[in-house]
Amino acid sequence: MDNPLAASSSPPPPEGAGAGVEVIPDTEPDYKITAGDRLLEAIKRFVPNAETRHHLLAQYARAYAAFPPHYHIPSALEKTVRFHDRSLPLAVGGPIFLAAGGNKTAEHLAAFAELGFGGISVGSATLKPWDGNPFRPRVRLLPADRAMQNSMGLNNPGIEHIAREVDAALGRCHRRRMAIGISVTDTPGVTEEARILAEVEASFRRAYGAADYVELNLSCPNTGTTRLDTDVDLLRRILDHVMNVRKSLVPRKAVLVKLSPDMGVKTLEAVLQTVSDAGVSGLVLFNTFPGDKGKYLRMATAPADVEPLTHAGSKGGISGRILYKNTLPAIRYIRQQLPHMTLFASGGIDHGEKVLDLLEAGADAVQVYTVLAYRWNAVRQMNKELLAAMKARGVRNLEGYAPWRAGE
Numbered sequence: 001m002d003n004p005l006a007a008s009s010s011p012p013p014p015e016g017a018g019a020g021v022e023v024i025p026d027t028e029p030d031y032k033i034t035a036g037d038r039l040l041e042a043i044k045r046f047v048p049n050a051e052t053r054h055h056l057l058a059q060y061a062r063a064y065a066a067f068p069p070h071y072h073i074p075s076a077l078e079k080t081v082r083f084h085d086r087s088l089p090l091a092v093g094g095p096i097f098l099a100a101g102g103n104k105t106a107e108h109l110a111a112f113a114e115l116g117f118g119g120i121s122v123g124s125a126t127l128k129p130w131d132g133n134p135f136r137p138r139v140r141l142l143p144a145d146r147a148m149q150n151s152m153g154l155n156n157p158g159i160e161h162i163a164r165e166v167d168a169a170l171g172r173c174h175r176r177r178m179a180i181g182i183s184v185t186d187t188p189g190v191t192e193e194a195r196i197l198a199e200v201e202a203s204f205r206r207a208y209g210a211a212d213y214v215e216l217n218l219s220c221p222n223t224g225t226t227r228l229d230t231d232v233d234l235l236r237r238i239l240d241h242v243m244n245v246r247k248s249l250v251p252r253k254a255v256l257v258k259l260s261p262d263m264g265v266k267t268l269e270a271v272l273q274t275v276s277d278a279g280v281s282g283l284v285l286f287n288t289f290p291g292d293k294g295k296y297l298r299m300a301t302a303p304a305d306v307e308p309l310t311h312a313g314s315k316g317g318i319s320g321r322i323l324y325k326n327t328l329p330a331i332r333y334i335r336q337q338l339p340h341m342t343l344f345a346s347g348g349i350d351h352g353e354k355v356l357d358l359l360e361a362g363a364d365a366v367q368v369y370t371v372l373a374y375r376w377n378a379v380r381q382m383n384k385e386l387l388a389a390m391k392a393r394g395v396r397n398l399e400g401y402a403p404w405r406a407g408e
């Protein structure tokens with residue numbers, strides 16, 4: 001494989017710095033602060049706890065959904081997300097999905113259509129209910145970088161609860177042209193391989209029965225356990241196991257693997273080879289960036305000023321705008337390496353023009369979360385900006401839009 005940094009004047013990053021860091025300049029599309037954004041700042045002062053605000057998101061969506069007129073994503077943003085392995089395609093109203101972690105409990109799923117989403121990755125779900133990390137706070141904002149620092153540790157009500165909620169809401173979500181995936185993860189602290197495989201298989205089977213697609217989150221940096229996405233041999237065994245299970249399940253649904261953004265070139269190459277060999281349907285690129293490696297992010301907040309979230313000094317995962325400079329070049333690079341794979345971009349996407357840039361570079365859809373903490377009505381705004389960017393570039397609609405194919 002080519003070095004993803006070949007086009008860059010910077011030297012390749014050390015292992016662990018992130019595949020695309022340093023490649024694109026700091027000129028990113030930015031948004032104007034609106035009266036709504038100021039209102040959001042006032043709400044933050046009124047409700048200072050970021051985790052409490054996170055819980056309010058679903059209530060906010062529900063309140064919106066209770067009052068007509070209902071929001072409809074502009075029809076030019078409709079698209080069908082397809083998969084090389086002939087998994088059921090996802091017909092969605094727009095390309096912006098809610099990333100895993102944004103709705104961990106599967107509550108009020110259909111109401112999220114009101115916020116402008118084309119899909120939701122619910123969870124992540126463990127086999128049994130999981131409380132997450134015991135300390136507080138587990139989430140903090142880093143406003144200078146429009147970032148979030150989180151170490152929630154995969155708190156969720158367990159796959160059975162989540163799958164039942166999805167079962168109940170899926171029809172309503174489809175009527176609003178929203179696809180629902182379930183993100184499945186291993187139980188933090190479990191290191192015995194046979195148990196990891198058995199638990200992931202059980203959660204996977206239940207998620208598969210309920211959702212439109214399943215996302216395997218093997219890259220959470222916040223649980224203190226070994227990350228499974230960088231242990232390439234273990235990753236191979238997990239994926240072979242899961243994909244073998246899928247062979248016996250009908251209909252065929254997409255299986256996506258979510259990776260971490262901090263891999264250096266060597267590890268990334270090995271991981272890409274592994275996911276490709278395993279025959280997964282697609283990738284989610286990426287999870288949060290491990291905060292302990294914050295020096296690689298060139299943040300406005302000095303790494304030393306990023307306070308630890310745990311007594312042991314861990315800084316959790318960093319998300320938000322600061323990640324975008326890695327997300328775009330990584331999508332471009334990975335698209336070249338794996339032209340057949342469906343790619344969901346995630347990391348610092350906070351403007352509609354960025355969505356179009358990512359779709360041009362090779363993404364099939366995008367996932368967002370942290371922008372919701374900084375922009376009022378973020379996804380509706382981004383849908384509007386995306387439409388404007390499409391008009392400016394002469395793109396009439398997103399159905400079948402994949403300009404990167406021309407350079408394949």
Ligand SMILES: Cc1cc2nc3c(=O)[nH]c(=O)nc-3n(C[C@H](O)[C@H](O)[C@H](O)COP(=O)(O)O)c2cc1C
Pocket residue numbers: 099100101102104123124139148150152154183217258286287288319320321323346347348349367368369370371
């Ligand atoms: C508070 C919080 C909780 C998260 N929980 C999960 C999770 O449970 N599973 C997962 O795969 N990703 C989780 N993520 C990562 C997001 O899905 C997303 O990949 C990441 O935040 C980058 O996107 P963003 O910059 O738009 O936030 C979480 C992120 C945050 C900020």
